[in-house]
Amino acid sequence: MLFNSWEFVVLLVVTFGLFYAVPNIPARKCVQSIVLLIASTVFYGWEDWRLLGLLAVSCGGNTFATVKILQHRLNDHEQGVKTWVRLAVVLNLLLLGVFKYAGLVVGLFPFCSPEFVESVRSIPLPIGISFYTFHGISMVVDMSRGKVHAYDNLIRTAPRKTVYSNTFRDMGLYLLFFPQLIAGPIIKAHYFWPQIKAKVFAGIDWQRAFRYCVAGYFFKMVVADNLAPVTSVLQSSDYIASQNGVTLLLMLFGYSMQIFADFGGYSMIAIGLAALFGYRFPINFNFPYISTSLTHFWQRWNMTLSAWLRDYLYIPLGGNRKGACRTYLNLFLVMFLGGLWHGADWKFALWGTMHGLFLAAERFLGNRPALASVRIPSLVKIVYCFTVVACLWTTFLMPDIGTVFLFFRQVWTNFACTPADLLGNMSVYSVCLFGSLVVLYHVYGWLKEYRMTAWNGDMHYPRLFGCLYGAMIFLILTNSGPQCGFVYFQF
Structure with missing residues (x-):
């Protein structure tokens, strides 16, 4: 159901x-x-x-x-x-x-x-x-x-x-x-x-229940369900082989927005529904696409899974208490097993392995004083992190590792693109339209963290937020996509 x-x-x-x-x-x-x-x-x-x-x-x-x-x-x-x-x-x-x-x-x-x-x-x-x-x-x-x-x-x-x-x-x-x-x-x-x-x-905490349910259903039904038919073309090797690199990257951007809207939306709905029955669930997604590193990303994406892996796997394995080499090994093992948790397929193992390698590399480089002192603009770090995460999402969407390699080969060898290729592509319009809603949500998250905008606290702008939630309800009723199952149901 x-x-x-x-x-x-x-x-x-x-x-x-x-x-x-x-x-x-x-x-x-x-x-x-x-x-x-x-x-x-x-x-x-x-x-x-x-x-x-x-x-x-x-x-x-x-x-x-x-x-x-x-x-x-x-x-x-x-x-x-x-x-x-x-x-x-x-x-x-x-x-x-x-x-x-x-x-x-x-x-x-x-x-x-x-x-x-x-x-x-x-x-x-x-x-x-x-x-x-x-x-x-x-x-x-x-x-x-x-x-x-x-x-x-x-x-x-x-x-x-x-x-x-x-x-x-x-x-x-x-x-x-x-x-x-x-x-x-x-x-x-x-x-x-x-x-x-x-x-x-x-x-009953009505405010918590209302806000999380409305936001969750909006992301699921308006954003994720409208993007799903568009990004599903990346499951076809014939489609990938026929497209230029810019279009493929835009489709991958769309899937990155879709998987957040789908899983993040589900988690928001779950939090809101639990509040209706007097139960308080922890937040599971904390604006993950404004992360400045892969380590930061896993502190924001599917936070309850990250905490579970840390408390019941990483720490019992020794955590970071048994030297640098053991720490890197533990990071790799946890992410490898976390990848297999997502699915019994080697493509998920590859996804976990790559995340584990990036986490270990970030920890190794962060422990080098000369490199740690180098100042890198936050925007550059956010772009780096999102690029890595988005590229690794290919293992979730595409049917096998061969299709993943075909995707990156096509991007590398056929990047040339004319404005006409994009302007005449309705899929590009859909990705830009619905993907921008997730981008705006993360811009809001950045403003929340660095400009103290209210979300879980008092509503400093009640009329603005009232109009925002009213607009989301209107779009849920009028512009929902075709009903799709939740992505994480398969896990």
Whole structure:
């Protein structure tokens, strides 16, 4: 079920009404959680109810492991905690590996027949599996580290049946909560679980919900959905071979704007929807295209994934505590695995590898005093960072590495272009029109950071912002593109 579908609107209205219709009784938290669980189950199983079985296995396995970890932690059985954490992590990674990476792995073995490899690769990828797998790992690790104390007293005093039922309910809500179920943001357990409490209608942050929902739907439906049919031509090697380098770069610019509008828009919608039910999600995108380095970019793009990789992978690997060489290796490994997380294909591994190399190179050069003292204008650094990021987006859009190399070869060898080539191309107009909206948004982000413009604080210019949101609502209603799925649903 898509956020931009009428089925979802109906589900949202019904769920919202039932959620806040629960009277002020001792079991209010429990009933409200169950309402959200039922709604999330309908939301996820709408297209294929069979996927709910996998969610049930993930939820049940993580619940059982969580209770065992809590019991061992409260009894100071450190070895028991480590054992159950390892088992739970293996379970989560096994589910992810079977459905997402089995085809890639069996293809590495020469003794596997092509028919067998193809049959394994044909296993359907459950939507959102990468996201709720990471949530499950966050849950068991945070419990083992003592960052979640919601059930300490319950473990000590309540019957085992009550412990498991309550933990299963809240674990299910954490994994299945529909705003973040399909494509994040990736919420850490110690951030989400303290928010599981009885909610009241008067506590809704209407301003946050309205602003994020309107902005999110605008970027998704007006910008991303209008750019998607235009930039999809880059998936065709015949099209790439027939175009000049300027046109190809403009199409790549359009895709760079599209993927931000699509994923950033989804994250904004998720934040707004969560606010309607009294939950506060962290910001996932912070004007990433004004970054001045790749390091800076990953502090702004998909911030919750970056934080997850840092806390549960980079730091456990040693981070930057074991010398320069180990730091560079850790950066490379984290980005390589982060690339594979995006898809079981070597083109995603190439994307992660290149990001890892650029991050390591930036860290190496930044540690050279002679180079670190060189002053480079911020605009030059922003252009450099955006160029690298945009060029690497080719691995996301294009079907294989061969098409990626064809793209860059065509840009390098056929850059000549006349004004007529561009003026007569309607795709160029679409890219410039809708891409400019993302550019203006990032210009606003730059003004926000360096001129203290209000966004999350008080509205210093209420009439201006009122007109802006009014215009976005008008464009959503009148100029939305053809309905498309979210880009990150495939991950």
